[in-house]
Amino acid sequence: MSTISPALAAKVQQARSQLDAHVCETIAWHFHPSTGCPFWLEKVKTLGFDPIKDIKCFADLQKFPEFEDEWLRGGPVSRWIPQGLKGKPVYVFETGGTTGIPKSRVQIEDFRIDYEMFSHTLPDEHFPKGSNWLMLGPSGPRRLRLAVEHLAQYRGGICFCVDLDPRWVIKLIKRGNIKEMEAYRDHVIDQAVTILSAGHDIKCMFTTPKLLEALAMKLMEQGSSIQQSGITGIFSGGTEFTPQWYRFAMEELLDGVYMTPTYGNTLMGLACGKPFDPADNYKITYYAPQPRAVIEVVDFKDYHRLVEYGQTGRVKLTTLTRETFIPGFMERDEGERELPFEKYPWDGISGTRPFHEIAKATTVGVY
Amino acid sequence: MLEIPVLRWGKSYESIEKQEVVHFESGETLARVHQANGGLIQMDMRHCWRARNALREIPIRKLIDMAAKAGDLYLNAKLPLGNGTQTPEEFCTMQSATTGLPEHMCANNMKKNFFVLSHMEQILDALTRGLPLEILTNGYGTESRGIMLSYQANSPVLGMVLPSNSPGVHTLWMPVIPMQIGLVLKPGPQEPWTPYRMAEAFFQAGVPREAISIYPGGPDVGAAVISHCERTMIFGGLPTVERYHGNPRVQVHGPGFSKFIFGDDEVDNWEKYLDLMVDSVLINSGRSCISCSGIWASRHGREIADAIARRIGPVAPLPMKDPTAALAAFTVPGQADAISAEIDEGVKLPGVTEVTEKYRNGPRLVKRERCDYLRPTVLHCTSSEHAISKAEYMFPFVTVVDCPQNKMLASMGQTLVCSAITKDPQLSRALLDAPFIDRLNIGPVKTIALNWLQPHEGNIVDFLFRARAFQNSPPPAH
Numbered sequence: 121m122s123t124i125s126p127a128l129a130a131k132v133q134q135a136r137s138q139l140d141a142h143v144c145e146t147i148a149w150h151f152h153p154s155t156g157c158p159f160w161l162e163k164v165k166t167l168g169f170d171p172i173k174d175i176k177c178f179a180d181l182q183k184f185p186e187f188e189d190e191w192l193r194g195g196p197v198s199r200w201i202p203q204g205l206k207g208k209p210v211y212v213f214e215t216g217g218t219t220g221i222p223k224s225r226v227q228i229e230d231f232r233i234d235y236e237m238f239s240h241t242l243p244d245e246h247f248p249k250g251s252n253w254l255m256l257g258p259s260g261p262r263r264l265r266l267a268v269e270h271l272a273q274y275r276g277g278i279c280f281c282v283d284l285d286p287r288w289v290i291k292l293i294k295r296g297n298i299k300e301m302e303a304y305r306d307h308v309i310d311q312a313v314t315i316l317s318a319g320h321d322i323k324c325m326f327t328t329p330k331l332l333e334a335l336a337m338k339l340m341e342q343g344s345s346i347q348q349s350g351i352t353g354i355f356s357g358g359t360e361f362t363p364q365w366y367r368f369a370m371e372e373l374l375d376g377v378y379m380t381p382t383y384g385n386t387l388m389g390l391a392c393g394k395p396f397d398p399a400d401n402y403k404i405t406y407y408a409p410q411p412r413a414v415i416e417v418v419d420f421k422d423y424h425r426l427v428e429y430g431q432t433g434r435v436k437l438t439t440l441t442r443e444t445f446i447p448g449f450m451e452r453d454e455g456e457r458e459l460p461f462e463k464y465p466w467d468g469i470s471g472t473r474p475f476h477e478i479a480k481a482t483t484v485g486v487y
Numbered sequence: 488m489l490e491i492p493v494l495r496w497g498k499s500y501e502s503i504e505k506q507e508v509v510h511f512e513s514g515e516t517l518a519r520v521h522q523a524n525g526g527l528i529q530m531d532m533r534h535c536w537r538a539r540n541a542l543r544e545i546p547i548r549k550l551i552d553m554a555a556k557a558g559d560l561y562l563n564a565k566l567p568l569g570n571g572t573q574t575p576e577e578f579c580t581m582q583s584a585t586t587g588l589p590e591h592m593c594a595n596n597m598k599k600n601f602f603v604l605s606h607m608e609q610i611l612d613a614l615t616r617g618l619p620l621e622i623l624t625n626g627y628g629t630e631s632r633g634i635m636l637s638y639q640a641n642s643p644v645l646g647m648v649l650p651s652n653s654p655g656v657h658t659l660w661m662p663v664i665p666m667q668i669g670l671v672l673k674p675g676p677q678e679p680w681t682p683y684r685m686a687e688a689f690f691q692a693g694v695p696r697e698a699i700s701i702y703p704g705g706p707d708v709g710a711a712v713i714s715h716c717e718r719t720m721i722f723g724g725l726p727t728v729e730r731y732h733g734n735p736r737v738q739v740h741g742p743g744f745s746k747f748i749f750g751d752d753e754v755d756n757w758e759k760y761l762d763l764m765v766d767s768v769l770i771n772s773g774r775s776c777i778s779c780s781g782i783w784a785s786r787h788g789r790e791i792a793d794a795i796a797r798r799i800g801p802v803a804p805l806p807m808k809d810p811t812a813a814l815a816a817f818t819v820p821g822q823a824d825a826i827s828a829e830i831d832e833g834v835k836l837p838g839v840t841e842v843t844e845k846y847r848n849g850p851r852l853v854k855r856e857r858c859d860y861l862r863p864t865v866l867h868c869t870s871s872e873h874a875i876s877k878a879e880y881m882f883p884f885v886t887v888v889d890c891p892q893n894k895m896l897a898s899m900g901q902t903l904v905c906s907a908i909t910k911d912p913q914l915s916r917a918l919l920d921a922p923f924i925d926r927l928n929i930g931p932v933k934t935i936a937l938n939w940l941q942p943h944e945g946n947i948v949d950f951l952f953r954a955r956a957f958q959n960s961p962p963p964a965h
Contacts (some may be wrong), residue, residue: 296730302714333526340533364504364524372530402503 497696538669558604743776750909800846833875
């Protein structure tokens, strides 16, 4: 921490205090019999401590056992709905699910809140208020489509959507059916090109790196470009969004169109990228939407120990909203721990990529 | 630190992502190789015709001369490499340090490449069956018999997804530039050395820089090369071979399962051929698809296995610089352990015996701090039904299989090189007719002894060009 200014250090301290207070509020909500969800009200009996009494700050969350993936699989999903929110319309979103039972998360308003917060980070000159959006990516059981659509609406626009089913793409890749995978990708891109050419005044877009690349190439083939199609701002994300890809896209695909990286998933919400700075040489650093979610970069062998700044570790995610409490979920990604920053005075992460121990078994970047 | 950039149609491109190439014995970082992303390839392939057009500006005869000059430069000159230079000696040291192949074997592979480059005229003459080479440039022409011929390039460039572990394969792409087809090379992660050195030798010899691209990178880069080049040559294991089987755009080079077979008429003279068999198994540390991995005979199997084991069993790891080192190291962690465990499982079957054990004075698997070795292994199999009887591994490994002559062809399976020791006309005919044998030697020829004037796993001319009809005047009345 010696390399940050006293002013930033003060901000970091303030953010930490806010986080600690938010943790206490969240615990009080999720473990009170009148507001908590059945899962935690049952689990508390086996914890060996009383969260409401014993958790006084973020660091105390380490008292919880490691959160197990399996707890999020299967039904009834109602076990995750807090009593305090009972009766409200519920969405269920899934992650993974190529084989076996997917992990799921119930949500009521979280996806809207997350994307409204994200909206405030978007520069209006590139994402003009009132302009229409193209959501080019996975919908189905994922929250992305609804979230991006809400983002468009929140900013006064209408969202056009083109779907891609990543589970089908993964199956095609695993079968080695590359031809059919390419045909499916072309089918998706053709739809996007059609929508962009149909006079809908679309200026903003969410898509994935692979699809953006395919779309840009298709437009170039037709003598057009992303810029000429009217797009002025793009947000994209995932572990495929590497610094090299970022540079390639900026230098060769986008012809001056603004693009911002994001890192997120159904459990966390959306982490924002540090704004583009040529001095960073396309290094991408993400900051979680604290205090609603916290990213820690922890030692591969000891998930309770943060690695030093600049060192590599596995991503540990904590979700702290009224709808969901997930302490210490070990993500499938790894990266380098980054220093806090003026706009986001808490730890960031750069170089996100699939966790090396499971990377070989994981099919990434399919969409 | 040596920095090796991506090469986009001859122009250096510095990537943000770099991979360190490390000496497997010392742990020293030898170079940082810049990594391409798949999109770069798709972007560059939009201009792939420039490569062929630039090459077509130069007559093929001149390109043949340039190839010879490039061969000489590759073998003897200090050439630029990234932000530094590289002598031939440094090339051998670096290639050995990352692939695990002893330095003298790297030097031998250089000589192979040199030979091919310096005999390009004869090689093209043989592979094109004497075609006037201008036809490849112009697309049509009249051959000496007065017949109009037309050959059309299937692709302006050839993509190559190259392996890490077998520097010998580079001979396959040497004829491509002289045929006025551009090159899109994706080097194996541990073997960037040959593509870069060869490209630089070509450039110095006068080949236009825009004819060659080199994209080091991960699997997405290999996939992009296959996806965006109309013709690609790739190297891989059986799953890769099966994946691309029947795909006319992709020529796959996988395991060879190369064999010696004895006809009943010659098998009693097997001792005369012992040197041939030993060399076929051992040379280049058995790390080649043309290395012999099976010897099939109706009788004397146990004696043949024992005689080979006696010769190669004692061979042990030596330092990479030792000119007598016969074993290559496994530089990928866990690979040697997995192979050795698989062999141990195989020899548990009744009728399978490891014959080398008694001559080895130690275990098959030799573990070192940063690499492993597998010492030569000879198995005797009393039946071709055992799965291990048809195994092939990346070290001197051979099975000697007892099999009646009349069942050999039905049992031997896909075979890249078959050296048949027989004078039996019926067996010879059957071998000539067998579609699962690629290169056939009838007579005392080592499986590893290739004649470069012969096609290898498909004729590269047929892969890159298609013969078609062309007329610029009405045909004779009929």
